Amino acid sequence: MAVVMKKIHGGLLKIILHPFGSNITKPKASDVLTQHLLQRNFPHWTSYFVKYSSVENDQFGLSHFNWNVKGTNYHVLRTGCFPYIKYHCSKAPTYNLEPQNKFFTALKVINLGIPCLAYGIGAWFFVSVTEIIHTSSGPVNIYFLYQEDIRAKH
Numbered sequence: 311m312a313v314v315m316k317k318i319h320g321g322l323l324k325i326i327l328h329p330f331g332s333n334i335t336k337p338k339a340s341d342v343l344t345q346h347l348l349q350r351n352f353p354h355w356t357s358y359f360v361k362y363s364s365v366e367n368d369q370f371g372l373s374h375f376n377w378n379v380k381g382t383n384y385h386v387l388r389t390g391c392f393p394y395i396k397y398h399c400s401k402a403p404t405y406n407l408e409p410q411n412k413f414f415t416a417l418k419v420i421n422l423g424i425p426c427l428a429y430g431i432g433a434w435f436f437v438s439v440t441e442i443i444h445t446s447s448g449p450v451n452i453y454f455l456y457q458e459d460i461r462a463k464h
Contacts, residue, residue, distance in 0.1 A: 337447035338368040339395060340377075343386070345443050346452060347379045347399065354401050354463045358441075359394035359433055359453040367395065373414035374407045389418065391430030394453070 342360055350356060369375075369388060377384045377399070385407065387398040418426060439454040 335447055336364060336366045337445040337450055339365040340368050341445045341447070342443050342450050342452065343369075343377060343397060343399070344379050345445050346441075347377075347382075347384065349443060350460055352379070352382050352401070353399075353458075353460050355399060356458060356460075357396075357398040357454070359391075359396050359437060360450065361453075362390070362393055362395060364450050365395070369395075371415065372411065373418070374410040376404050376407060378404070387414075389414075389426050389429070390423070391426045391433060394430050394433055396429070396433070 339360065342365055346356065346358065347353070367390075370390075372386075372388055374385070374387050377386045383402060383404045384399040385402045385405070389396050433453075433455065436455050437453040439457050440451050441454070443450045443452055
């Protein structure tokens with residue numbers, strides 16, 4: 311089921327974002343996540359948006375998961391909220407997040423993604439801070455609703 315949904319999702323995004331095709335190599339969303347955490351020197355938490363059109367969505371189907379960066383683990387809440395992908399990361403010990411991942415994914419399917427779309431449209435109007443993330447595939451802009459205090463623990 312997840313494979314079918316990923317193909318449908320990818321096809322729709324291709325039609326919407328690149329109706330005439332595109333040969334541009336984009337960084338993976340996972341690489342942007344890792345590089346952001348490294349550039350911020352392992353923050354306690356961070357919350358950002360990245361445009362679907364800027365990355366390859368290699369984390370499709372992941373809503374709540376562990377992400378390890380050089381021995382530091384983060385709990386990541388991730389959702390597609392067109393035209394963005396939203397990430398909320400909190401430094402935390404590794405934990406089995408699979409039940410929560412399945413629950414959040416089921417909620418998105420049951421709601422037909424409508425709340426996620428509304429969140430993305432709202433974010434479009436309210437993002438106010440941009441940061442450049444340097445990846446091996448080139449720079450990517452990420453967006454914030456407000457300026458984060460990188461030393462903040464909450």
